[in-house]
Amino acid sequence: MxxxxxxxxxxxxxxxxxxxxxxxxxxxxxxxxxxxxxxxxxxxxxxxxxxxxxxxxxxxxxxxxxxxxxxxxxxxxxxxxxxxxxxxxxxxxxxxxxxxxxxxxxxxxxxxxxxxxxxxxxxxxxxxxxxxxxxxxxxxxxxxxxxxxxxxxxxxxxxxxxxxxxxxxxxxxxxxxxxxxxxxxxxxxxxxxxQQTQSTMGALSAVCKLCHWYSHCKQELVAQDDLTLIAELGRTKRDVMIQAISSVHAFAGCDPASFIQGKKTIFPGIGPDTLLKFHARAQLLSTPGATAYLKEPVRLPVARNEVYFDIEADPMSDVVYLHGFVERLHGQPATARFIPFFAEGTESAQEEAVFSQAWGYLQSKVQDSTIYYYSKYERTAYKKLAEKYSNVCSVEDVENLFALPAMIDLYFDVVKKSTEWPAYDQSIKTLAQYLGFRWRDTHPSGAASIEWYHRWIESGDQAIKQRILDYNEDDCLATGIVVDGIREL
Ligand code: SF4
Missing domain, CATH: 3.90.320 (Lambda Exonuclease; Chain A)
Structure with missing residues (x-):
């Protein structure tokens, strides 16, 4: 049935x-x-x-x-x-x-x-x-x-x-x-x-991480050297390419120009620039000992202080429960200090209180610091918070803050635009681990943090709260590691 x-x-x-x-x-x-x-x-x-x-x-x-x-x-x-x-x-x-x-x-x-x-x-x-x-x-x-x-x-x-x-x-x-x-x-x-009249193939994607076949599929895809191992090359693109290019190694070894015709490629939905980007990634994945590199010069601003910023939010309760910041003096990782604003419950008043504290902190830090966050998530969440809590700030205030040159979306402004990495994706976890950083937690993930938060709400267990804080602190530190890594490049 x-x-x-x-x-x-x-x-x-x-x-x-x-x-x-x-x-x-x-x-x-x-x-x-x-x-x-x-x-x-x-x-x-x-x-x-x-x-x-x-x-x-x-x-x-x-x-x-x-x-x-x-x-x-x-x-x-x-x-x-x-x-x-x-x-x-x-x-x-x-x-x-x-x-x-x-x-x-x-x-x-x-x-x-x-x-x-x-x-x-x-x-x-x-x-x-x-x-x-x-x-x-x-x-x-x-x-x-x-x-x-x-x-x-x-x-x-x-x-x-x-x-x-x-x-x-x-x-x-x-x-x-x-x-x-x-x-x-x-x-x-x-x-x-x-009825087994149609066969299927796995494809490495974001949904895999919550799927009970994840380990099995990942092992198979690696063994098959599947094209979806290339960052951002998903099932749809793989399926239009696979007749011509069977694997990552085959892709790395071919001349991508042979698939380009004028302003298009022979693959529907894939433009020449995207194909060349994937080809470069295939070469990185296929070359033993390959290292990350810059595709173009990157200028990261130099301010006295740097702040790495990451929030934790629970979509089920629709609450942002942690705004975490690691601040440190520029070029001095040993001075790193963690400043968390943690909601002690899911009530609106508690969410508003920590948003207000975090907003105040950002307002003060943006004066003399460069503030890094990873992807648009923080900005989107702050706009929603501003809609909910207009006493704290307006949506326009949030847009203005995130538009300042001191606010840097490390993923969109730097990693995605200007760098390549020998990795299956460009998540902060993957890149920081590539650079040698290790999370203290054995199973770190945003999804796990949400689960811990629910357990903490139920139990009040301080060890669970500490686990949430440690995980968030490590995410912030990892952002700093990637900044340092890109400076090294
Ligand atoms: S792990 Fe396998 S079965 Fe699960 S979503 Fe990914 S490819 Fe599909």
Whole structure:
């Protein structure tokens, strides 16, 4: 049977659908604590939402064997709102959180602990993986004659907002495929994967880090010398290149000019500059002992003090819980001092208090220091905080601060633009480790920090708080290490 979860997974990674169906379970990684936390939080959120809804038929208490029959019976009774039903039709199975009676039939809904939209909510872009799950339920409802004919569905998001998913609408201005067509395409591909008439390949990407096949896939991809080992070369690009270039070594050994025709390459969606960049990275990865280098001269400002800045935020509670700064005198790493502003809870007043302290600190430091942060995350989070806490500062104040020459986005302004590294990605962890820095924690990651923060909120355990602080301090120190490393280059 093809489930909504499989369609959801397919959108993230087709290979995951294959491995979950046919992979050796012994090769799976241990459950990831952050993923388990997401599940826990999802269940709690669902319970909260459900307690506020006028549910008329609750299927969650019905045993699995009878749930489908009871769900059908509830629909035939025309129950207005059914919770946790089960539907099947042919080779399809779906368990929508909600089935809402509308006119002559039902529309499905899911309760999600994340945002109902992709990225910036104000843009109103629906999430692909939510849309296909909902499409799956609509498909089953139509097949069993219980749909309302509209192909509409909804998500109740982390704030309890009702987000309509109109599946007959186009995905966007440029992408003129409807969500419904996208679901149909995804379904037929999942079906082909499950029936093993279509093969899949892994691809190293950000989603891999939370996947239980990560170690297995990474090992395989390294053994295959797969093109997705090249930083920023993802599945889509790999798939258009692979017929012509089979591996990183093959790429490194070829003449990239042979793929360039005028202002284009023979690979759709990949321009000449991007191809040359990937080729340089392939050469770095294929050359034993290769070292990082500058693509162009880099001028980092010299101020009396340097500050390395990193925040920790929890998207589940929608709270920025730590603003960490390491400050040191220019060229004197031994003077490094850690200054954290840590929210002692998830209440707005606590988040506002630490934001205010961090904002005050930045205001004072920007006078005589160069302040480094890694990627746009800090700036985006500060703009959101300014929207929430206009007493502290305005969005314009944040934009003005981050526009100052003393504020340097080390990733976008320097690393991405002007450097190359013999590494699979350009994350701060990868680059600092390449330069010999080691985190004190054995499993450092932003996701792990969120999980620790939740445990600390529950337990008040000071050792967990210290772990969060140490991790953040090491992230800030690592930023300094990369600055030093680039100066060496
Ligand atoms: S580790 Fe990555 S490539 Fe492998 S199944 Fe998971 S998401 Fe896909």
């Amino acid at each position: 093809i489930s909504a979860t499989q369609i959801y997974d397919y959108v993230q990674c087709p290979h995951r659908v294959f491995l979950d169906a046919y992979g050796d379970r012994a090769l799976r990684d241990e459950p990831n604590a952050f993923v388990e936390l997401l599940w826990e939080q999802g269940i709690k959120h669902e319970e909260n939402i459900i307690s506020s809804l006028p549910i008329t038929a609750d299927m969650s208490q019905v045993d699995k064997a009878n749930r489908e029959r009871e769900t059908l019976a509830a629909m035939h009774r025309r129950e207005p709102l059914i919770y946790s039903g089960r539907l099947t039709s042919g080779d399809l199975v779906g368990e929508p959180d909600l089935l809402q009676l509308r006119g002559s039939g039902y529309i499905p809904g899911d309760i999600k602990s994340g945002s109902g939209f992709e990225g910036d909510e104000s843009e109103g872009k629906l999430k692909k993986h939510y849309a296909v799950q909902l499409g799956h339920y609509v498909q089953i409802l139509e097949q069993i004659g219980m749909g309302d004919g509209s192909r509409e569905a909804f998500v109740i998001d982390r704030q309890g907002n009702h987000v309509p998913y109109l599946l007959m609408e186009l995905q966007g201005v440029r992408n003129t495929q409807t969500w419904w067509e996208y679901y149909q395409q995804s379904l037929s591909e999942v079906r082909a994967i499950v």
